[in-house]
Amino acid sequence: MPDSATLDQTDRRILRALAEDGRITNAQLAQAVGLSPSPCWQRVRRLEKQGVISGYRAILDQEKLGASEIVLIEIVLDRHDDETLEIFGRTMQHMPEVLEVNLTTGEYDYLIKVAVKGTRGYEEFLRKKLYKVPGIRHSRSSFVLRSLKNVQAYLPQAG
Secondary structure, X not given: OOOHHHXXXXXXXXXXXXHHOOOOOHHHHHHHHXXXXXXXXXXXHHHHHOOOOOOOOOOOOOOOOOOOEEEEEEXXXXXXXXXXXXXXXXXXXXXXXXEEEEEOOOOOOEEEEEEEOHHHHHHHHHHHOHHHOOOEEEEEEEEOOOOOOOOOOOOOOOO
8 A cells, every 4th residue: 555655746636626625527627626437537546546535425414313412531440451342342343332442542442423303312311321331440521512624534745
């Protein structure tokens, strides 16, 4: 798999354009990056095959879906053995309101991002789901008041 140093400027223009609009047509993309459609399509397929582009997805509006509150939860586990980590990870995968799970360094073991419907929805998530996960010693929550920036990837500059 290539690193960011092996991507040329055209690859970088393609990646920036796709990160901004994943539904852009190949013809529009080719025009935006200064290529004809066939070489543009070949580059996109190469970037996909190399894993630089790992997928495409729709960005959903949580508010319109009825789960507009985003909560960041810091979690400390009782133990750090393989079984506890595996159970925690597998359990998080099966909770649809859990948007992200990040293993972290520092005071807390995990930072998870959850979408809920208000404080009642959050209380229900805690009581009926999170607090039933074996191995959790402690959690601390913060409600997101407003998201100022939300991107899915960072493309480092060449050089």
